[in-house]
Amino acid sequence: MFTIVLCYGLGSGIYYYYLHEKIENYADSILSRSDSLIKQVQLIDGLRDEFSVYPPCSEQYLHQLRKRLWPYPLIKDIVPMSAISTLSALRSGGRLALLFP
Amino acid sequence: MNLYRNKVNRGSYVWVFDAQIEENIIADVLYTNNFAITVSPFAFQRFWQEAEQMNFSAIVGDFNHKNHFFKIGNKTDLLEAIEHHKTYLFNYMTTRSCSMYEDICVITGTEFPILFNNDPYILAFLISISIIIGFLNSALYISITGKNQSLLSRFESAILNKDFNFVYQPIYNVETHRVTGVEALIRWNDSHMGSIGPDIFIPLAEKNGLINKISLYVVEHALAEFAPILHRYNIILSINVNCSDICDDTFRAKLFTTLEREKIPGNLIMLEITERQNASIEEIKKAMLSYKDSGIRFALDDFGTGYSNLNWLSLLDVEEIKIDKSLIDCIGTEPSVNPVLSGLIGMLNKMPKLVVFEGVETETQYRFLLDNIPDCYAQGWYFSKPLKSEEISSLLMS
Numbered sequence: 461m462f463t464i465v466l467c468y469g470l471g472s473g474i475y476y477y478y479l480h481e482k483i484e485n486y487a488d489s490i491l492s493r494s495d496s497l498i499k500q501v502q503l504i505d506g507l508r509d510e511f512s513v514y515p516p517c518s519e520q521y522l523h524q525l526r527k528r529l530w531p532y533p534l535i536k537d538i539v540p541m542s543a544i545s546t547l548s549a550l551r552s553g554g555r556l557a558l559l560f561p
Numbered sequence: 562m563n564l565y566r567n568k569v570n571r572g573s574y575v576w577v578f579d580a581q582i583e584e585n586i587i588a589d590v591l592y593t594n595n596f597a598i599t600v601s602p603f604a605f606q607r608f609w610q611e612a613e614q615m616n617f618s619a620i621v622g623d624f625n626h627k628n629h630f631f632k633i634g635n636k637t638d639l640l641e642a643i644e645h646h647k648t649y650l651f652n653y654m655t656t657r658s659c660s661m662y663e664d665i666c667v668i669t670g671t672e673f674p675i676l677f678n679n680d681p682y683i684l685a686f687l688i689s690i691s692i693i694i695g696f697l698n699s700a701l702y703i704s705i706t707g708k709n710q711s712l713l714s715r716f717e718s719a720i721l722n723k724d725f726n727f728v729y730q731p732i733y734n735v736e737t738h739r740v741t742g743v744e745a746l747i748r749w750n751d752s753h754m755g756s757i758g759p760d761i762f763i764p765l766a767e768k769n770g771l772i773n774k775i776s777l778y779v780v781e782h783a784l785a786e787f788a789p790i791l792h793r794y795n796i797i798l799s800i801n802v803n804c805s806d807i808c809d810d811t812f813r814a815k816l817f818t819t820l821e822r823e824k825i826p827g828n829l830i831m832l833e834i835t836e837r838q839n840a841s842i843e844e845i846k847k848a849m850l851s852y853k854d855s856g857i858r859f860a861l862d863d864f865g866t867g868y869s870n871l872n873w874l875s876l877l878d879v880e881e882i883k884i885d886k887s888l889i890d891c892i893g894t895e896p897s898v899n900p901v902l903s904g905l906i907g908m909l910n911k912m913p914k915l916v917v918f919e920g921v922e923t924e925t926q927y928r929f930l931l932d933n934i935p936d937c938y939a940q941g942w943y944f945s946k947p948l949k950s951e952e953i954s955s956l957l958m959s
Contacts, residue, residue, distance in 0.1 A: 463695035464688060471687050476673060480654060483617060487658035487669040490608055490619055490633065494665050497591075497604060501574060505593040536588060537599035 500532045608633045619669045640670040728947035736935045742797035745783040776806040788823035794957045799831040808848040827856035835862045886920025893925040906933045
């Protein structure tokens with residue numbers, strides 16, 4: 461009986477340590493992913509001048525957009541605010557204009 | 562119609578959660594002054610999978626956790642309640658991971674499964690391990706106690722069956738190189754366990770209260786065995802005894818009876834007093850008086866070890882002192898102990914007692930004794946190893 465209690469205690473201790481490590485890593489990973497996402501958003505926002513040389517929703521604009529968006533895997537889509545109320549917005553962003561705060 | 566679930570203004574951007582972009586298209590969108598950026602639906606997907614597999618929950622909010630941005634997992638309400646002290650669960654563990662720079666804090670939590678969620682495999686594994694460890698422990702315990710018991714019982718049987726034998730180590734006069742006496746040493750050769758040294762069975766006998774039996778055995782059998790040699794040659798037989806033996810009436814009676822039976826004069830017997838730590842000097846002095854008429858002599862064994870040696874020397878009427886091997890071992894090895902040795906030699910030279918050095922093993926040690934204390938006595942492998950009684954006879958004859 462003593463060895464059963466001892467083994468259970470030991471097993472629980474080890475499992476507690478394992479679970480605690482696991483959940484700590486889990487929290488760190490979520491934080492790291494959130495950080496990365498925000499950094500990517502800020503980087504893209506810093507590229508606004510690159511796009512401003514083209515008319516919004518023009519062929520070159522969309523090409524440049526697609527090209528610049530490629531290295532950021534956490535970003536699905538990007539729409540310039542100036543185009544939100546235009547046809548481009550309807551094509552690319554749908555109801556984004558309505559969501560805009 | 563709700564177009565989004567939550568919206569957080571973070572200064573340089575606005576984070577809109579679960580925004581309905583199109584029919585059946587829901588995603589997070591981040592607005593900056595220049596862009597509306599849609600977050601990939603796969604950005605946090607793996608955390609959802611992990612949350613479901615491990616039963617984890619996570620809440621992402623600002624650093625002070627006043628605002629919650631989004632949640633992952635199926636039991637986030639419980640985590641939120643615990644985090645805000647609205648409820649308590651003793652087996653619920655939480656952790657925090659925060660970034661002050663981005664003003665984001667992730668709180669995660671999960672329930673620690675009591676009895677491993679009753680997982681039959683884990684429980685069966687633990688019970689099996691417990692049984693195996695318990696079994697091995699018991700086996701080890703039984704083996705150790707069994708071995709000790711068997712050694713003790715074999716020892717007791719050896720006393721009853723008289724399975725001990727004796728060897729005798731000659732004691733030499735250093736100057737003349739003549740044998741003047743021998744020290745009786747008991748040996749136990751068990752039929753199953755082989756030769757068992759006195760360093761094992763003497764402590765065993767002491768621990769189990771059998772040491773007096775051993776002393777009686779030595780007196781009876783060593784005297785009987787060595788009696789013919791004592792009759793023929795004028796040498797002294799030394800026997801190791803405890804203080805308790807000397808004070809014991811049974812021991813004294815046995816010694817006198819054996820001497821009488823074997824017709825050995827008492828002055829050929831030297832009782833070497835060992836193990837003095839727990840003895841009372843007064844009792845020993847009193848007991849020694851009862852041996853005086855028999856002519857039996859006394860020696861102080863292992864002089865130089867333990868404590869109170871000088872005290873014992875000054876208070877007891879002993880004829881001989883035996884210097885412990887540890888002092889002899891210092892000769893020729895440790896220059897720093899030379900002053901100590903010189904002092905000791907000075908003291909021993911002035912002493913009107915026989916001085917016997919034990920454990921002399923090298924020519925250097927012998928030469929040292931010859932040069933400094935020529936009238937002393939010595940024993941050890943340099944002179945002779947312990948011999949059987951027949952070999953002692955041959956040695957004395959030659």
